Amino acid sequence: MTTEHSQPARAARRVDHLVLPVGALSVARQRLEALGFMVAADARHPFGTENCCVYFADGTYLEPLAIDQRETCEATALRGNVFTARDQAYRFRRGEDGFSAIAFATDDATGDHARFRAGGLSAGRMLRFSRAFAGADGQKARLSFRLAFAADLRAPDVFFLTCERIGSVTADRGALIRHANGVVGLREVAMCEPNPADFQYLLEAVVGTREVNAHSFGIELAAANANIAAYSPAGLKAWFGENAGGHGRGLRLRAVVFAVADLAATRRLFAERGIAFAEIAGRLVVAPAPGQGAAFAFEAA
Secondary structure, eight states: OOOGGGSOOOOOOEEEEEEEEOSOHHHHHHHHHHTTOOOOOOEEOTTSEEEOOEEOTTSOEEEEEEESOHHHHHHHHHTTOHHHHHHHHHHHHHOSSOOOEEEEEOSOHHHHHHHHHHTTOBOSOOEEEEEEEEOTTSOEEEEEEEEEEEOOTTOTTOEEEEEEEESSOOOOOGGGGOOTTOEEEEEEEEEEOSSGGGGHHHHHHHHTOOOEEEETTEEEEEOSSSEEEEEOHHHHHHHHOOOOTTOOSSOEEEEEEEEESOHHHHHHHHHHHTOOOEEETTEEEEOOBTTBOSEEEEEEO
């Protein structure tokens, strides 16, 4: 059987966005704005979910995801919509606040789907949809996407997708990428698992690289624009101060590292706004909170 390992070498994929389930967009907006992020207007998906994204100058973004129409979400999941089905499963197991998925950019979601199927990693059928986008200046655009999904049954609380933008419409994000906390982009996405090497093949396939840095705290892979790390509980504690006790087996997404233009300015902002943080390995680390389902770390660009 053809597998990802027998495919010709491909360039590592670029992280496109991160999916963070939340109970309500209003709570996420309040928390993210307190942290100094500029948050886009609420937007709705045709399959019952909604988001309020945080865009960055490097082209990546956060997608806080809430339920808009529960009946629609449930109905589309029953019809095979992987996105809503995985979101429902995550909320059932992990609650309303968390970090469920990494989306990678692609120009060939159809090819990715075929590769995921050939490697035994497909999470289900592809998804194509459109949604409205409103820029900071009020200008509106209609964005269309094609998604391919990958997952591992041993890790029910995380999934991966590749996201292909369809058509030539480019949204002007303008002021939406200027953040009071100085964030200019993503630096690292961190997962946790007691034995990270058990998921090396999965991560190689979704990141699109076979170059793996293995060390005592876990494994790391270089996406085109960010580090993708799977740490042991000891590694998660060392780098983010997060206690992964009771984590159990299976990958879980736990932390995001942001690059900031001026770390001292970010520190002052947090102090002025009463945002609790720890300083670990030269980073400012903010623990998860309602509306912020992962640890957020900020380091100098």
